[in-house]
Amino acid sequence: MQRRRLPLPGQTISIIRRNGAPRRFEMPFNIWCGGCHSMIAKGVRFNAEKKQVGNYYSTKIWSFTMKSACCKHEIVIQTDPKNCEYVIVSGAERKTEDFDIEDAETFALPAEEERGKLSDPFYRLEHQEEDMQKKKEAEPVLVRLQKISDSRHALDYNLNRVLRSRLREQKKRVAREEDASRSMGLGIRLLPASEEDSSSSAKVKFSSKFERNRKDKRAAIRASSIFTGSSSSVSGDGKQELESKRRKIRATAASSLLAGRVKPSSWVQNPLSLGAQNGRSIGIRKR
Numbered sequence: 001m002q003r004r005r006l007p008l009p010g011q012t013i014s015i016i017r018r019n020g021a022p023r024r025f026e027m028p029f030n031i032w033c034g035g036c037h038s039m040i041a042k043g044v045r046f047n048a049e050k051k052q053v054g055n056y057y058s059t060k061i062w063s064f065t066m067k068s069a070c071c072k073h074e075i076v077i078q079t080d081p082k083n084c085e086y087v088i089v090s091g092a093e094r095k096t097e098d099f100d101i102e103d104a105e106t107f108a109l110p111a112e113e114e115r116g117k118l119s120d121p122f123y124r125l126e127h128q129e130e131d132m133q134k135k136k137e138a139e140p141v142l143v144r145l146q147k148i149s150d151s152r153h154a155l156d157y158n159l160n161r162v163l164r165s166r167l168r169e170q171k172k173r174v175a176r177e178e179d180a181s182r183s184m185g186l187g188i189r190l191l192p193a194s195e196e197d198s199s200s201s202a203k204v205k206f207s208s209k210f211e212r213n214r215k216d217k218r219a220a221i222r223a224s225s226i227f228t229g230s231s232s233s234v235s236g237d238g239k240q241e242l243e244s245k246r247r248k249i250r251a252t253a254a255s256s257l258l259a260g261r262v263k264p265s266s267w268v269q270n271p272l273s274l275g276a277q278n279g280r281s282i283g284i285r286k287r
Helices: 112-117 121-154 156-183 195-202 209-223 236-258 264-269
Strands: 023-026 031-033 045-056 059-067 074-080 085-090 092-094
Touching (some): 023 059
Antiparallel strands (some): 023 045, 031 092
């Protein structure tokens, strides 16, 4: 059986097992591996060998020996009861992370030398005078911020009521837009129209069917030849069809003439005669 317990914040996880099995050690901070110079993040767990290497008064100093997963390099970390932290003995280097106090919106802690000087009454008196001066300079800003905070939280019921009314109006507007989109047969919600959408849609022009046909006809006219009787304007199949129609018309006109149903004058004036188009003329002799 093995017993596990949840660690406290900033505390290492150590699982004690039987038969001298390795302990689980959680990395307390970001480090650089000494073998391959890759970063090992805070919270990564290792199988570590735990042993006692000394004492600080009555507190034991523990040493954890582990191997990195990236290059199997040996890393040794010890506890430091005096400063309440961990110290890297060998195999790695702690990653230093600097930050700006103003960007992080924190306060700078006093250095160890200044903390030691605070035990001096004269230095503490001077330090208190500087703190009082800083307080007087920052007091107007703090008072203004306090007033703003009080004004915002004084009428919390009214603020909540306004927020809830805005939320109801937003839900109604979304429902109206969804109904309008559903009536148009759309599966998505259309956003309300804006001036930018109106101006961009006004610039778009859709060509009608008449304009497209007119453009197509003009393009065909420009591409065709100016000579109507040229061989290039009529294809081979069209020529054969025209010739067959002309032969049928001539045969019908000749049979009508022989049967006496058509007068020679009408034959001469008949518009269906196409002999002139082929460069030939037909002469009819009156008897």
